[in-house]
Amino acid sequence: MSQINLNLNGKEIVLLGTAHVSQQSCDEVKAAIAAKKPDCVAIELDEQRYASLNDSEAWKNLDIIKVLREKKGFLLLANIVLSSFQKRMGANVGVKPGDEMRAGIDAAKELGIPCEMVDRPIQTTLRRAWAKNSGYGRIKLLSALFASAASKEEVSGDEIENLKNKSEMDGMMAELADFMPGVKEVLIDERDFYLAAHIWEAVQKEERKSVVAVLGAGHLPGVQAHLEKIAAGSENTDTEEISSLPKKKxxxxxxxxxxxxxxxxxxxxxxxxxxxxxxxxxxxxxxxxxxxxxxxxxxxxxxxxxxxxxxxxxxxxxxxxxxxxxxxxxxxxxxxxxxxxxxxxxxxxxxxxxxxxxxxxxxxxxxxxxxxxxxxxxxxxxxxxxxxxxxxxxxxxxxxxx
Structure with a gap:
């Protein structure tokens, strides 16, 4: 598992990089939290996804008419396609999407360690990705989503574990940046800062000295860079601007x-x-x-x-x-x-x-x-x-x- 240990302004911050559908990641997350026994565990989830993770029956209560009236139909479709893709990947290795996050939450509960959900709400992320794209960019985004949903290609356990390697991640991020720069900015760059800001705020609470953050491996370099800038005072932790839809010109x-x-x-x-x-x-x-x-x-x-x-x-x-x-x-x-x-x-x-x-x-x-x-x-x-x-x-x- 990718792991970065930071000591910033007297705060110990451990970044654990996981593959999102990996049994090995689940085991390593539990082991790392048990070994470190931090003052806090930060999880790459928002409150809504955390609630959904604990309620597998949530889909049954979906009010589709309300979703349409609130103009969230396209967002729901994108969310379903992404969740389906992750579910299919996880099926090949015997895990469910979000199991590595659940492992971190469970390990923290067993040790009586408080958990903080530090990710931006998925609806905000998807809406910003949609709003920041041009008409052509939106077509590319929808095409990529449907292509991933329809793909029958199987992903092996070794390939999933390779997603935690820096070289593999660098290649994927570069490809995403070339294909859909607007989407990459919202899905990766903005969330790197959002995650770093909320991890930093989490470790500042109640005289905490240490935090273990469970993140997708692709976020580690960006989150580390932002944390170092925050600690040095060259960045603040204000995420208000990226927490809402960009204003129309x-x-x-x-x-x-x-x-x-x-x-x-x-x-x-x-x-x-x-x-x-x-x-x-x-x-x-x-x-x-x-x-x-x-x-x-x-x-x-x-x-x-x-x-x-x-x-x-x-x-x-x-x-x-x-x-x-x-x-x-x-x-x-x-x-x-x-x-x-x-x-x-x-x-x-x-x-x-x-x-x-x-x-x-x-x-x-x-x-x-x-x-x-x-x-x-x-x-x-x-x-x-x-x-x-x-x-x-x-x-x-x-x-x-x-």
């Missing part, structure tokens, strides 16, 4: 509203200068492209007829409002008419790894409806908007040409 907000305003303005111009026929043609182009493509998206997702109708009727309106998307409404309708069952919650980690599973599992089908109807509506907005622009430009050229 004024330009992005303006563009988000400018496009609908331009579309409405062009359609209005068609009515004013071209009469009822021209205006109706432009309005029809917008409605038809949005309705048809969003409806096709819901249909391909296996949506109920009412879901498809909702997608088709709602898309022309939601495409004119940056605050909502038709996928949310279509997903809610799908969840109402084909309500997910407990069995769907229990099997979704397995079902997410195949196309057939997405259609068989009612909860995953709701998320598929959300995703595909949103994609359809986005394409419809682009095609419909482009056709309106081309048509109105051509009309005015002809008008002034006369």
């Amino acid at each position: 004024v330009g992005a907000k303006i563009i988000g509203w400018a496009i609908p305003v331009v579309i409405v303005g062009l359609i209005a111009a068609g009515f004013v200068f071209g009469g009822m026929k021209k205006g109706a043609d432009l309005l029809s182009a917008w409605v038809i492209w949005n309705a048809v493509l969003a409806g096709i998206g819901a249909l391909v997702a296996g949506g109920h007829p009412l879901t498809i109708l909702m997608a088709a009727v709602g898309a022309p309106f939601t495409s004119l409002c940056p605050l909502v998307g038709v996928g949310m409404f279509a997903g809610i309708v799908q969840a109402f008419v084909c309500k997910p069952k407990v069995a769907d919650m229990e099997s979704m980690m397995d079902d997410v790894s195949s196309v057939k599973g997405f259609y068989k599992n009612r909860l995953l089908r709701v998320l598929l409806v959300l995703f595909l109807s949103s994609i359809g509506s986005s394409i419809g907005t682009f095609v419909g908007g482009s056709s309106i622009v081309v048509s109105i430009v051509s009309f005015f050229k002809g008008l002034f040409g006369k």
Whole structure:
């Protein structure tokens, strides 16, 4: 197991680097905590994941409609895919995702040592990763997630243990940085600082002198560097900025509203200068492209007829409002008419790894409806908007040409 021993300003900090689905890591974590008997054990979990780790039945209480209303559908899908991938990796070596963290928590409890959860909430991390990516970057992120979920490649125990080696980790981090720099910044760099800041704060409490931190091996170099800077006074432990969504730039907000305003303005111009026929043609182009493509998206997702109708009727309106998307409404309708069952919650980690599973599992089908109807509506907005622009430009050229 990777281990870094630090002595900073009189505080002993031990960083234990684990492979997240490794039985050997579980054993080594227990042994290290028993040997060190620190004043505190820091765990790479947030409070929500810690609660989920202790409640394996939590998925059964999932309120999918509430998730959609809170606009967390894409985040839930990403979380399910990531959890499924880790579960499949762990199955090859006989451990479950999070077992090495559970081992650290159990070892601390046995010795009466307090535990601190020092990671950033997963929802915050995923939302920042999504917000910091461009449209193309988001497509790459979703593609990578689905590719990992669908992959049937088996990972051996030796390969998992190699993830704790610096050379293996350096190669993976470099590859991630090249492929998705925005995601790497959020998943690794920001969390390195967040973890270091909270580990430092944990060891400052109640006159503590030592802490053992159980972390994924990939975080060790970054966390060490930040801890040394914090101890030297060149960095503080303020994580407020990376604990919330990045604020949208004024330009992005303006563009988000400018496009609908331009579309409405062009359609209005068609009515004013071209009469009822021209205006109706432009309005029809917008409605038809949005309705048809969003409806096709819901249909391909296996949506109920009412879901498809909702997608088709709602898309022309939601495409004119940056605050909502038709996928949310279509997903809610799908969840109402084909309500997910407990069995769907229990099997979704397995079902997410195949196309057939997405259609068989009612909860995953709701998320598929959300995703595909949103994609359809986005394409419809682009095609419909482009056709309106081309048509109105051509009309005015002809008008002034006369």
